[in-house]
Amino acid sequence: MNGPVIGHLVLKDWRINRLLISVALGVGIVALVLTQSGGETPRLLGTVWFFVVMCVLSSMLPASVIVNERKKQTLAFIMSLPVSSLQYSIAKVVSNWAMFLVPWVTLLISALILIETRHIAPRGVIPMLLILAMLPLIGFCLISATALVGESEGWLIAVSILCNSSYWFVWYLLARIPSLTTHWTGPVAIWSPAARTVLSGEVGLIVLILALTLFLQSRKRDFI
Amino acid sequence: MTDTATEFAIELRGVTKKYRYFTLDKIDLKLPRGQIMGLIGANGAGKSTTIRILMGLVHQDSGQARVLGHSMPAEQVAAKWDIGFASEDMRLYDSMTLGWHMKFIRSIYPNWDRAYAQLLLKRFGLRAEQKIKGLSHGQRVKSALLLVLARKPELLVLDEPTTGLDPVARHEILRELTHVMADEGRSILFSSHNTQDVEQISDQITFIDRGRIIDSMDKELYLDRWRRLRLEVPLGIELPAFPGIIGLEREGRLAVATSNAFVPDLASAYESTGARVQRIESMTLEEIFIANVEHSREEVEV
Numbered sequence: 001m002n003g004p005v006i007g008h009l010v011l012k013d014w015r016i017n018r019l020l021i022s023v024a025l026g027v028g029i030v031a032l033v034l035t036q037s038g039g040e041t042p043r044l045l046g047t048v049w050f051f052v053v054m055c056v057l058s059s060m061l062p063a064s065v066i067v068n069e070r071k072k073q074t075l076a077f078i079m080s081l082p083v084s085s086l087q088y089s090i091a092k093v094v095s096n097w098a099m100f101l102v103p104w105v106t107l108l109i110s111a112l113i114l115i116e117t118r119h120i121a122p123r124g125v126i127p128m129l130l131i132l133a134m135l136p137l138i139g140f141c142l143i144s145a146t147a148l149v150g151e152s153e154g155w156l157i158a159v160s161i162l163c164n165s166s167y168w169f170v171w172y173l174l175a176r177i178p179s180l181t182t183h184w185t186g187p188v189a190i191w192s193p194a195a196r197t198v199l200s201g202e203v204g205l206i207v208l209i210l211a212l213t214l215f216l217q218s219r220k221r222d223f224i
Numbered sequence: 225m226t227d228t229a230t231e232f233a234i235e236l237r238g239v240t241k242k243y244r245y246f247t248l249d250k251i252d253l254k255l256p257r258g259q260i261m262g263l264i265g266a267n268g269a270g271k272s273t274t275i276r277i278l279m280g281l282v283h284q285d286s287g288q289a290r291v292l293g294h295s296m297p298a299e300q301v302a303a304k305w306d307i308g309f310a311s312e313d314m315r316l317y318d319s320m321t322l323g324w325h326m327k328f329i330r331s332i333y334p335n336w337d338r339a340y341a342q343l344l345l346k347r348f349g350l351r352a353e354q355k356i357k358g359l360s361h362g363q364r365v366k367s368a369l370l371l372v373l374a375r376k377p378e379l380l381v382l383d384e385p386t387t388g389l390d391p392v393a394r395h396e397i398l399r400e401l402t403h404v405m406a407d408e409g410r411s412i413l414f415s416s417h418n419t420q421d422v423e424q425i426s427d428q429i430t431f432i433d434r435g436r437i438i439d440s441m442d443k444e445l446y447l448d449r450w451r452r453l454r455l456e457v458p459l460g461i462e463l464p465a466f467p468g469i470i471g472l473e474r475e476g477r478l479a480v481a482t483s484n485a486f487v488p489d490l491a492s493a494y495e496s497t498g499a500r501v502q503r504i505e506s507m508t509l510e511e512i513f514i515a516n517v518e519h520s521r522e523e524v525e526v
Contacts, residue, residue: 008328074315221282221283
């Protein structure tokens with residue numbers, strides 16, 4: 001599978017994009033601090049920032065890691081190395097996901113810890129928090145797939161706009177499912193069948209998008 | 225490995241690639257190991273497509289491509305360990321230094337020669353600590369070439385590496401490529417529309433035009449075989465089409481015949497018609513290229 005070279009490509013993306021990750025992580029942490037600084041306005045502002053960071057990162061990372069490689073003509077340099085187009089795609093998926101998951105997981109765990117220890121929200125909100133946090137992850141997955149398969153900045157921008165504008169609509173729809181919202185002010189996190197179904201659906205969708213991305217990449221005849 | 229695989233660094237057989245407005249048509253090309261081949265063609269002739277097929281970046285619709293004995297694109301990973309590729313439109317990472325790029329390539333290629341890399345830094349007047357975005361076009365090309373050369377590849381594939389360079393930078397790069405060939409096992413495919421560069425360093429020349437190879441042979445043979453004969457022809461005498469004459473232009477008593485298979489007997493043949501041979505001129509590679517392309521296009525149109 002040519003693991004060492006793929007590993008070098010992943011590390012290379014990390015080194016090039018570390019500033020972006022650090023900024024996202026920093027802003028996310030500031031957002032979380034805001035949520036527990038007391039007062040309704042900072043809490044609301046912190047919550048909005050928290051999700052905005054995820055949404056912005058879900059668009060900026062694929063743009064920086066994948067589309068810029070074509071746009072700035074560094075793709076030929078990378079493809080001159082001993083990798084196939086599929087191995088390149090795998091490296092991109094791994095580096096992109098790892099870079100997104102680091103702030104995503106860090107911020108999510110931080111939020112859960114704050115709920116548990118500082119009671120910034122009732123525990124009942126945890127299933128909904130996870131369901132909602134999965135949306136930028138799905139969006140990121142879709143935007144990354146578009147960047148890799150579509151190979152165009154135009155497509156990336158279109159799908160980013162579509163994803164970022166539909167989060168709020170999907171949240172609105174989810175908030176209208178009574179079995180999801182009944183318990184969210186309660187003192188205990190309740191994993192209702194509806195919550196489990198939605199979460200499984202989200203995970204399934206991510207797996208499907210990933211599999212489809214690699215399948216389409218493996219069938220490409222012209223890579224540059 | 226077959227005998228053919230060991231004999232040729234590059235071997236293309238009947239390679240075809242169709243696009244909407246362009247077709248690379250049944251390309252046959254052989255580069256023996258240890259030789260430099262100049263691939264000459266106008267813009268859009270098919271040089272870059274041919275090179276991308278060789279690198280496995282574009283899959284041919286039909287035909288076979290073998291590079292260093294590996295079938296492309298299926299065995300591109302194995303082949304690319306021993307290929308150094310640089311192209312005019314290849315860029316390095318703007319925000320990183322040349323030193324970072326050297327470290328990155330060194331981490332992948334065990335053959336990386338540190339001492340040679342340092343020597344190239346000095347010869348090319350580059351600084352490892354400088355960011356790519358601060359480099360001139362010439363320095364960027366030299367940086368890309370340094371990254372390719374210091375890994376000591378068996379085959380260098382260079383797609384218009386000297387385009388847009390000033391004469392000094394071009395000279396430095398061509399000189400370095402000549403040094404590389406001191407190692408007899410190494411081969412270079414060098415595409416360009418600048419015939420001067422190709423003439424300077426190539427052993428073999430291939431002309432490509434409108435997606436077809438129109439001629440391919442040893443450079444010295446080209447220069448030996450192509451001649452321009454300036455003739456004075458009495459009015460009323462029609463010049464016959466002698467074998468080896470691919471172009472004949474006449475204006476009054478003066479005629480110019482272009483031959484791609486010149487032999488001294490050709491001059492005698494013209495004399496025997498009553499014409500007087502004023503001069504037999506050697507042709508530059510650029511003149512040969514243009515005459516070849518025009519002849520090929522006439523043949524296609526007929």
